[in-house]
Each structure stands twice: as C-alpha cells, then as structure tokens.
Amino acid sequence: MPVITYRQALNDTLGEELARDPNVLLMGEEIGVFQGSYRITEGLLQEFGPKRVVDTPIAEEGFVGLAVGAAMLGLRPVVEIMTINFILVAIDQVVNHASKIHYMFGGQVRVPLVIRTPSGGTGQLAATHSQSFENWFAYCPGLKVVAPSTPYDAKGLLRAAIRDDDPVMFIESLALYDTKGEVPEDDDYTVPIGVAEVKRQGTDVTVVSYSRMTAVAMQVAQRLEGEGISVEVVDLRSLRPLDRPTIIASVKKTNRAVVIAEDWYSYGVTAEIAATIQDEAFDYLDAPVRRVAGLEVPLPYAKELSAASKPSANSLIYAIRKVLEGKKK
Amino acid sequence: MAKVEDTQRSALERENPDDLRHYYYQMLLLRRFEERTSEMYVKAKIGGYCHLNLGEEATIVGLMAALTPDDYIFTNYREHGYIIARGVPPGPVMAELFGKETGVSGGRGGSMHLFDAKTHFMGGYAIVGGQVPLAVGAAYALKYQGKPGVVVAQMGDGTTNIGAFYESLNLAKLWNLPVLFFIVNNGYGMGTSVEMGSSEPDLWKKGASFRIHGERIDGTDVLAVRDACRRLRARAEQEGEPAILDVVSFRFRGHSVIDADRYRDPEFVRSGREKHDPVRNFAALLHDHDIVDDDWLKAMTDRVEKEVQEAIDFANASPDPRFEDMYVNMYATPVPNIPGPEDAIREVKINRGEL
Numbered sequence: 001m002p003v004i005t006y007r008q009a010l011n012d013t014l015g016e017e018l019a020r021d022p023n024v025l026l027m028g029e030e031i032g033v034f035q036g037s038y039r040i041t042e043g044l045l046q047e048f049g050p051k052r053v054v055d056t057p058i059a060e061e062g063f064v065g066l067a068v069g070a071a072m073l074g075l076r077p078v079v080e081i082m083t084i085n086f087i088l089v090a091i092d093q094v095v096n097h098a099s100k101i102h103y104m105f106g107g108q109v110r111v112p113l114v115i116r117t118p119s120g121g122t123g124q125l126a127a128t129h130s131q132s133f134e135n136w137f138a139y140c141p142g143l144k145v146v147a148p149s150t151p152y153d154a155k156g157l158l159r160a161a162i163r164d165d166d167p168v169m170f171i172e173s174l175a176l177y178d179t180k181g182e183v184p185e186d187d188d189y190t191v192p193i194g195v196a197e198v199k200r201q202g203t204d205v206t207v208v209s210y211s212r213m214t215a216v217a218m219q220v221a222q223r224l225e226g227e228g229i230s231v232e233v234v235d236l237r238s239l240r241p242l243d244r245p246t247i248i249a250s251v252k253k254t255n256r257a258v259v260i261a262e263d264w265y266s267y268g269v270t271a272e273i274a275a276t277i278q279d280e281a282f283d284y285l286d287a288p289v290r291r292v293a294g295l296e297v298p299l300p301y302a303k304e305l306s307a308a309s310k311p312s313a314n315s316l317i318y319a320i321r322k323v324l325e326g327k328k329k
Numbered sequence: 330m331a332k333v334e335d336t337q338r339s340a341l342e343r344e345n346p347d348d349l350r351h352y353y354y355q356m357l358l359l360r361r362f363e364e365r366t367s368e369m370y371v372k373a374k375i376g377g378y379c380h381l382n383l384g385e386e387a388t389i390v391g392l393m394a395a396l397t398p399d400d401y402i403f404t405n406y407r408e409h410g411y412i413i414a415r416g417v418p419p420g421p422v423m424a425e426l427f428g429k430e431t432g433v434s435g436g437r438g439g440s441m442h443l444f445d446a447k448t449h450f451m452g453g454y455a456i457v458g459g460q461v462p463l464a465v466g467a468a469y470a471l472k473y474q475g476k477p478g479v480v481v482a483q484m485g486d487g488t489t490n491i492g493a494f495y496e497s498l499n500l501a502k503l504w505n506l507p508v509l510f511f512i513v514n515n516g517y518g519m520g521t522s523v524e525m526g527s528s529e530p531d532l533w534k535k536g537a538s539f540r541i542h543g544e545r546i547d548g549t550d551v552l553a554v555r556d557a558c559r560r561l562r563a564r565a566e567q568e569g570e571p572a573i574l575d576v577v578s579f580r581f582r583g584h585s586v587i588d589a590d591r592y593r594d595p596e597f598v599r600s601g602r603e604k605h606d607p608v609r610n611f612a613a614l615l616h617d618h619d620i621v622d623d624d625w626l627k628a629m630t631d632r633v634e635k636e637v638q639e640a641i642d643f644a645n646a647s648p649d650p651r652f653e654d655m656y657v658n659m660y661a662t663p664v665p666n667i668p669g670p671e672d673a674i675r676e677v678k679i680n681r682g683e684l
Contacts, residue, residue: 025473051473057503062496065462066469072451073401073470092493096456097463105444105452106435107658141659165661194664241666 001182009151009183010040010116010172013158014078018048021076024162027054027063028080037082038118038177060090064115068098068167071113078162081117084133084171091136098167099142110165114158118172119147120212120262124306127298132263135272137169138239144193145239147171149214151181153237156191164193171239173212196243198250202232204327205256205320208247208273210236213260213311220316229324239269247273248280255286256327258319260311265293286327290319344552346620352394352551353615354629356386356608359410361633362419365641366409366426370586374644375426378455379440382410384549384581387607388513389414391554392481392576395562399478401449401471403464405485406441407513408453415448419640429647436650437658457518458491460484461510465497468506472569479507479565487518489532498539498571505569509561510536512573513548515580520592533575541571548578549607579605652677 004012017024030037032045032055045053056063060081067077081087087094094115101111121130138145144166148154154172161168199214200221209217214235221231234250236243251257257277261269270291277289295309341349363381370379382389385407393414396402404411409426413419417433425432426440434444441455451467454460464482471478488494489512501508512532516523523530533543546557554576561572579601583590590598615621655673678684 057499059496059499061493062462062465062500065459065493065497066466066500069403069463069466069468070470070473071466072463073467073474075470075473092456092459093462097454097459101452102661103658104434104438104442106433106437107661108434108444108446109451110661112661144660144664166664192665194666241664243666245666 001184003180004151004183005177006151006154006179006181007038007040007177009155010158011042011044013155014041015044015047017078017159017162018044018052023074024076024078025052025054026078026080027056027067029056029058029082031055031080036080038174040116040177041080060086061093064090065093065097067113068093068101068111071111071167072101072109076112076162078114078116081115083129084117084119085129085131087115087117087133094137094143094167094169095140099140102166103142111167112165113167114161114170115167116158116170116172118174120173120175121299121306121310122175124301124303126301126306130299132261132294134169134171134239135263135267135269138242138269140240143167143169143240145169145171146193146237147211147239148191148237149176149199149209149211149235151179151183153191153235155183156189157193157237159188160190160193163190168193171211175212176215179215191237194238194241194243196234196236196238196246198232198246199235200231200233202230203254204230205258205323206232206234206247206250206254207316207320208234208236208257208259210239210261210269213262216311216313216316217260220313220320223313224317224320229320231320242272242276244276244280247276251277251281252284255284256323257285257289258292258316258323259289260292260316260319262294262310264296265291266296268293287323287325290323292316292319340552341614341618341620348394349615349620350625352390353611353621354633355390355393355414356551356611357629357633358419358636359386359389359413360608361637362413362423362640363409365637366423367586369423369426369641375440376428377439377441378406379426379586380407380584381582381586382407384579384602384605384607385513385515386410387551387611388548388554388576388578391551392511392558394551394555395558396481397478398449399476400562401451401464401467401478401480402483403451403460403467403480404453404483405457405460405488406453406455407485408443408483409440411483412443412445412448412450412453415445415450417445417448417450419636420643423640423644424647427644427647428649429644430650431643431647435658458484458488458493461488461493461497462500465501465506465508468501468508469504472504472506477566479509479562481509481511483511483513485518486512486514486516486523486532487521487526488512489535490526498536498541501571502539502541506571507565507569508571509558509565510541510571510573512575514575514577517580517584517593519584519588531575533573536573541573543573543575545575545577548576549605549610551607551611578607
C-alpha cells in the first residue's frame, strides 16, 4: 500500500471530490493563487479553475456565512479556515446558523458544509495562533466534529464529511501535515463519522486521545511495551458525535484510563471523557482517571516555555505510571 | 394639489384594479394577523419574543409583489408578514407561533424562526445580521448553478451597523451576485434611533464605498416599494448588480409585544400612526378613485377577520410536538452514537418527575 503524508491525503481527497461532484467547491483565504498557507490545496486551482477553487477576501464571517447560505441551496462548499483561531470571528455563522438550520426549521433544509482548519500549537506561534477550540464546536448539537490522526483517517473522514449533508468541522493539525501512513489507492473508502477506533490493543491501561495526541500516544505505547506495560490506544476520530461505547468497552477491559488532549485542562475535551468514564464504568476502575492537557496560560512565545505548555510524551508517561501505581504485575 | 391628484389618478389607471385590490387584501390580512397575534401573546398562547409587522404592511406586500417564484427570501426575526405575503397560509404560521407540530417549522422555531422551503422563504433569523451573509451565499449558489432569480436579504435599520453587513456588501459586489439588501428602516433598532447608531443615517448611501447602488423608498406606499423592487430586481438578475433599498416606514408599536415603547414620545407615535398608516391610506386612495366601494371594504374586513380566526382555530386544534420526536431532524445524514426516541422519553419522564 502506498505511504503518503497527511497533507497529500487531504490534497488528493479534495481533488477527487471536486472531480466527482460538480457541486463541491473550495473556498478560503490564499487557497488558490497562493496554493494554500499550508499547501493543502496545492495545484487544485490550476486543475479545477477559479469557479471551483475560490480565493476569498479576509472576511471569515462573510464567507463562512456565504458558504452556509450556498449549502442551503444545494452546493457543497469545503471552506478552509487558515487556523482555528481565525474562526472565532465567524463563530456566529457556525454556532448560531449552520448548526441550527436543519433542526430549527423542522428539517426542511440541509447544510452540507465542511469547514477544514488546523488546531493546536506548534513552532512558537504564540498565544493567538496556538489554540485548540474543537471542544467549543463539539459542545454544539447540530454540528459534527472530526479530528483524524493518520493519513488513512484523514482521507476517509474528509470523504465522509464532504458527502455528509450536515455541517462538519474537520479538525487538522499543523504538526501532523508531514506525518506519513499507508493509504490505499483506487479505493473509495470512507471512515464513518461518530465512530472511534482502537488504534492499538493493550491490557494494562486505556489512553483516550485524538488528532496529534493519538500520534503521541502511539509512540508512548511503543516505548512502554519494552517495559512490559501494555497500553491500549483509543483514537476518538470524532468528537461529536462521541463514540462513548468504544471508550467504555476499552476501560472495562483495562480498568485504568488516561485521557490526553492539547486543549486547556478546565472545561476541555479531557474533562468530558473523564466524566463519561466515571458515569459508565465507575465500577470497573481500579484507579482514578488521569487527565493530561495544556497548561492554562495564553501560550507563551519563548521556545522552552512554549514546549512546556503543551502535553508531551513525557507527561503522558507520567500519567500512565501514576494510574498503574499499585497494580500487581 | 390638483396636479398631484391627476398624476396619481393616471398612475392608478395604468394598474390592474384586481392587483390593487389584492394588495389591499394582503395588507389588511397582515394587519389583522399581527393584531390578533398580539392578543394571543397576551393570552400566553405564544411564548418567547414576538415582533410585529404593524405599520410595515406596504413594505412587505410591495416587496412580494415584485418577486417571482424563482426568488429566495432571508429575513430577520420580524417576519410573520413576509412568509404570509409570500404565499404561506396564516394557519401554519399561527401554529408555529403556538409551538405546534403543524407549524411551518414543526414548532421547533417559533415566531423568530419561520421557514417554508416550497415558497423559497429561507427563514427568519434572530441574530441581528446573521441572515445577510446567508442570503449572499444563496445568491452565490444561483449564480454558480446558472439559475434564474434573485435573493432578498431583509434586515432592520440597526443591522446596517454590524460587521457582517459590510462583509456581505463587499462579497456581493466583488462577485456580482444577484442580491437585494432590503433595509426596513422604521427609525429604531429596539430603542436606538438611526441617528444614535449610524454615523451615516442615510442608510441607502452605505453601499457607496462598495460601489453598490442605493435608493431610499417610501415604505408606506405599496406601489412605490413594488416598482423600486421590480426595477432593482431585474437589474440584479440580469446584470449581477446588487442594490441597497432603504425602505422607510413607521413602527406602530414597541420593538416587540412586551416593549412599552418608553423611549418614543407618545404624541410622536400617535401622529405617526395617524399619518403613516399604509393600510388606511391605501384604502382611502382606492376608495377615492372608485376602485373599491364601502361594501367591498366591509367584505374584505369580514373575510380577513374570518381567515385570521380560522388560523387561530387551526393552531389551537393542532397537536403539540411529541416528546419522542425531541431529536428528530438533529442530523440530515444518519450518524451513530446520538440519542434517540427512547432516550428522549426517558429524559422527559425524569424531567417531569414521572420516574
């Protein structure tokens, strides 16, 4: 099976979906002439022309709202928001409009819209360019929120999102764009929205994660295997709907859980998962659930401070050791 | 004076009298619908916020007379009259205000969120300015798919101060989209006058730096509204030229049913209603020109009274939405791991102390 980057998987999928359905179009800042701030849309303007690959002015509220309205009339816009930080100026259109329209109007109209955007921090981008807001959108009924961790899932979930008739937030990660993985050719597979996956089987502890933190969890699981610690890694893949049964089944098997996410500790994704485990698997737990999340500061610029503010492999290992304390070998 | 009369007479003579009578009927229907809506609100048949179109009847009927079935309409939350004038029967509209399953939005939207796909009434929106980019997007879709028609982005005067409005103007002109920015200028955004909120109170000029043509229109004159809309609609459809219509009318009551209107001088309101009542003025005009007589006017009053009463009866007799349907229409494409009817029933029972 060919090995390609996460970026290539996204770029290929966008091109294939543009070719498949004439109602699919891409919109966003710098996606055409500039070829994409992170080169996800590279070459697509040349291949499909300016009707299908639309460079927008810097007006997120305007063009996100425009995409919602266009979707209501049957187009299938795939909007790129340069980073998730910038979507805050368009959040009214996502939360008050896109997520409500199908339900609030009695099911009379659909909003087949995808908003792609990278979330999280990397490369000293500092306080306003390193945030994780996928939990804000996952909070909102009516939206679907996905966050793939591998090139295979990136392709399968982006296909599913573009073909879905609901608004989907498609969360990417700058730090994942150059990661590689196997992606089958000539296979029109999709990855179902709302379904998590056990990315690695284990018996001692469950690590619940998504996006870049799944990649970190997989490395940690590999490392700890040498010490005789067997880590099961659950990749949520979708934050809304949240696949609670897969999380609970894993915790019932391992009896211990660590939850890791890049966002801030309080009110973050890890809090939701920990509460879910408490609700549905309390009697199966042999240790309190531990959470690994970002430090609660506006992310500082200075290199060492910046790195120390985001969860690392070491912070995950520390948490795993803590939940395994007292476990009989 | 005689000259003005002659001009008006000849203008009226060019009109089809049936059209004129129909406009009057529609305006009277909206007037009576809103009066009875206010009454139903006070009787607690209607909840939430409730904004009335009283005083804006000519603005609404004039706009709708200019539109074709191809066109789409996005409005703000003061929209009962728009959906009725667009052709949706008053019954399902009143049922929506009552929160019934038979309402235009299945009882899930309420007064501020009316919708009817069949007539391209694309919704009332209750976040000020939110509907404007949506309407521009609908116009984008029409152009993309090469379909006929234009899109109306209706809004209040206060909306012209929000950022979404300006981003929408820029995109509409940048991409030559068939959209009409239809500003219902009743002089007040809640209690804030246009002069208090807009550095440029001539709202029709607000498209100037976007190279968008704007006009001020007498929103109490149904024919003036219709003619301006027809002209600018044709231009939008044929040339992809968006336009701003600054349609001036008089708000008869407070911002919403529960607003006591303390910020306006009662004498100003009284005289405004006296002078700018589009329904009464149009009746007088038609009567003076022998297009209608007293009997006809009386018959119309009776007909409208009956139709609105039937709408209320329909709403009263309609079923409430079922608890088990709480999550219906949550998603258009089915997805696993979401709550279903059994979850809804269980949660409702707990909530109501039945478990």
